[in-house]
Amino acid sequence: MRDWLVHIRRNEHASLQTQIREALVSAILDGQLAREEPIPSTRKMAKSLGVSRNTVVLAYQGLLDDGYLMARERSGYYVAEKALDAVVTPKPIAKPRSEAAGSVDWAARLTMGPSTQANFSKPLDWQTYAYPFIYGQVDHTLFPLAEWRDCSRQALGKKWLGSWTNDTWAHDDPLLVEQIRRRILPRRGIMAADDEILVTLGAQNALYLLTSLLVGPKTRVAMEEPGYPDVRNIFRLQTEHVSLIPVDSQGLTLTEELNAADVVFTTPSHQFPTTVTMPLERRMELLKRAAKHDFIIIEDDYEFETNYVNEPCPALKSLDDEGRVIYVGSLSKTLFPGLRLGFLVAPKEIVAEARALRRLMVRHAPNNNQRTAALFLSLGHHDTLIRRLHRTYRTRWEIMGEALRQYMPDASRVPSFGGTSFWVKGPAHLDSEELGRAATAKGILIEPGRITFGVPDAPRNYYRLAFSSIDEKKIEPGVKLLAGLISPKP
């Protein structure tokens, strides 16, 4: 027996049986085991690995069923001939590529350079930090995993197989569209027909589709400053005419510059990144402006569920009599961002174009996830989760607000009624990127704010402290520790 064939790890993600299968399949397909090579008996393998014989028997049986192994009477198990047969592997003809392989001048061929755009980044292992004040990542302790798994299991059921394995670009999962139309949109005051709703790969995909359709090289776009860097990056791939409109304590300000825009992007529920809410009066005024100066509004209504003080203000879209507002929503903030599900609500002619473009771009959101989310919504798990998140975030918001008052009395914050983060203005001399590096060394993750400004000479003393991914007990000590890193004077 070859000792190296199978290694199992007790604390591994997968069952022992799965690990044995995986190791043997790898060895066969990677050519480490020759055709008809004998495999250790179940007894030997079990003994050598220190696992029960049943475990090995079940793993072998699966491999027999699938044609990886064959059994010979009184002689044991062998690698099945056909396991290597049908999977024909052409021999690589190419020599290893020479170092001189760079005969193509790629830089000259690229029509754009998105990798050079600035953006947020966070360590992949953020969970290992003691005080992760980072934004938009899910708190695993709050997510109803069992319910999600149950919905996923149901969505993968035989009866529904036909409906989700197909390539269906012409329409989205009707169950999910119904849940969005009946359960999510009415809460924002929005009534929409099925053909005014498009399911997207997250809100990000909705913004990309809309920009591709509505923004050309001559289009004038206006957006909030500071604002959402990912949408600014998209706009700047299409046009040089991106106006940055200041934000005050009521969100986007209605400057003269706004009037010249063709398309205006705004986050009225909780302005990104300041989290201020645009009051009803300004919303009405913005709509009047849009009608008078004939511009379109893209409303990104992320985090609309998290308002801890007032009743949530109705969406701009719900106040819009002229069909000028295109609404973008996300399921990432309440489900999980890795799922990539969002939606847009627009006049049906725009939805038809966005659907046709989506076909070329990605076809559609994966059907199994659409169906799982639809079940999760229809069974009320999403509403349960929202209530839980609301309670939890409200508590964290209060704790963090108190901690900021106590430990950073000089830091100013714009008034905030919700969201999942605070936008903090440090002393004028503060460089929040330096602070970020010093904080990281102490196990504290913060988000320096310079990236949210579109101007090159952006202020350096703003930063974001998010509480969606940090345990409430960690908030006060984390803020205290962070405050100690900020020198009071230059």
Add this chain to the structure above:
Amino acid sequence: MRDWLVHIRRNEHASLQTQIREALVSAILDGQLAREEPIPSTRKMAKSLGVSRNTVVLAYQGLLDDGYLMARERSGYYVAEKALDAVVTPKPIAKPRSEAAGSVDWAARLTMGPSTQANFSKPLDWQTYAYPFIYGQVDHTLFPLAEWRDCSRQALGKKWLGSWTNDTWAHDDPLLVEQIRRRILPRRGIMAADDEILVTLGAQNALYLLTSLLVGPKTRVAMEEPGYPDVRNIFRLQTEHVSLIPVDSQGLTLTEELNAADVVFTTPSHQFPTTVTMPLERRMELLKRAAKHDFIIIEDDYEFETNYVNEPCPALKSLDDEGRVIYVGSLSKTLFPGLRLGFLVAPKEIVAEARALRRLMVRHAPNNNQRTAALFLSLGHHDTLIRRLHRTYRTRWEIMGEALRQYMPDASRVPSFGGTSFWVKGPAHLDSEELGRAATAKGILIEPGRITFGVPDAPRNYYRLAFSSIDEKKIEPGVKLLAGLISPKP
């Protein structure tokens, strides 16, 4: 008790318990049940629905746990106050939109009109047709659903929750990248490093990303005629300079026109839609041309697993010494198209740009599906499936070839060694779109070929007969029936 509250359907997808939950949650959240309204007792509900009381008790217990219902001693169940509390619904302020809501001239604002592009379409209920000779849809009877579900269950396990719920645009699932690199690419003769591989939302998404990066208004693109309409549509959104290069029995022909191209798109494994394979000699010649005239090749290697006669020819990418070939692969053909998973292999500077652009476009492929597919591959289920598909498709290919020789001796077909369809040239007077309509009326679905030509005056007598979605017993009678619909003379 309100009779209308819960209706259950015995043959429904969901369990009875799930149906009861869903109906009650709907009634509560949609405001059909008022706060503190009494709910029928479990005994009454069970009796009225004709289900076991246990079923109702379990459904009610779940609703109690989640705060939708409350129980009062000796008084029964009520709608919980808090069920309606936290989910704050602003009243819609908007009047129903007036008919005059069309105050925006959308047509004037659109930068493109993708919805007007021609493309394949198929009936959503294609499974209900007796003879579905349609392409690219999965045959449910061949898909190892139990194994997929098992992998999905494992991927959703607690241990892995952290790795797939996050928003991870900077890298793809390392397990999936490893499987692509170690298991899929070597079969095509391709060696690639991790940073030369990008996971995409299906091959379609890879083509869209590459076009966005490499094709501007002045870029000259060349592609096969007939060819893949979805990629032609993408190219035509970007540039007017799309050359259509004729296909012969060895695939893309190496015309003079090719030399002027900046980017060449080709499907050498099985040309789309003719399924002809480009032989090694022409592949080498094409690569020489690319070097001499400095063009880039995008190789769409769909269906490379399905070659029934010869050994598969190594991918163009594997023969490319200069790094001029960008390889696009799909997992949709062997897993299922609704999953939306594909990948591209390119020089790392292109992968870096494509990753940055993907971030703005969709962020990344959903993590749960990446992980499920990685497990499915690593456990050998994908290879088992490929072997099964290969056997099944080969049989169907032989049966259909024989049926075509017997019933349509006059129809010519290009020589074909694989794929999942035949490309049939009917008599010169045939209008395959008319034939398609007549066939549909008889329960036969075919795919008229005009759409695969990029020229306006495309020939009308070609059509595609696919066998990936039709039972082998249906092939011969279907072809016979279809042949009877084609009049021998004009």
